[in-house]
Structure formats: structure tokens, C-alpha cells
Amino acid sequence: MKRIKKLSVMLLCCILLSVIAMPVSASAAKLNKKSVSLNVGKTYTLKATGTKGKITWTSSKKSVATVSSKGVVKAKKKGTAVITAKYGKKKLTCKVTVKQPVKSIKLNKTSATLK
DSSP: OOOHHHHHHHHHHHHHHHHHHHOOOOOOOOESSEEEEETTTOOOOOOEEHHHHOOOOEESSSSEEOOOOOOOOEEEEEEEEEEEEEEEEEEEEEEEEEEEOOOOOOOSSSOOOOO
């Protein structure tokens, strides 16, 4: 009887330890956007989730778009650039398209009729 109790307690301890020690799977690392379209002069903040440690942000074309150490992208001139968030050995990317905003609209008609 003592032996059965001892085995039962050991088995219960093993089960509890295996449940407690189970690794929790982290969510996959990703950016809040895969692509962004901005007008010249505008900004957008990229956010990385599921990452650990320091993130290093870089732009493939600094003349088109720059990125700060906090992930704030600033549109500089018309074109496309790829923003990369690097942490450890992993990289996440976001394609940034910068557009020239419409400066004015010209209408040629002098009158219009509403129906």
C-alpha cells in the first residue's frame, strides 16, 4: 500500500512538472503593415510584434523614405523604398510607396447644371 502511494505521488509530481514546464510558443514576429503608401512629407509609425530585444530599422532608399530608431517612417520624395526591421538574425520588411500629393485641380467648364 505504501508503495502504491509513493508511486502515485511520484506520478502526480511528474505530471504537474510536465504541465508547468511546457514551453509557451511565442507568436510569430511581424510588422503591423506589409506595405504603406504615403504622400511626400507625411509620416507613419511601423510597429513590430512578437519580437524580443532591440530592433534596428533601416531604409533601402533614404532619399525616398527614412526611418527613425522607433520605426517612424518619413516620406521624402516620390518613389519606393523597403523598410527593414532587424532583430537578432531575423528581418521583417515593409514596402513604402511615396506619392507626390495633388497640388491643384483645374476645371475648364465655366458653368454646370445640376439635375
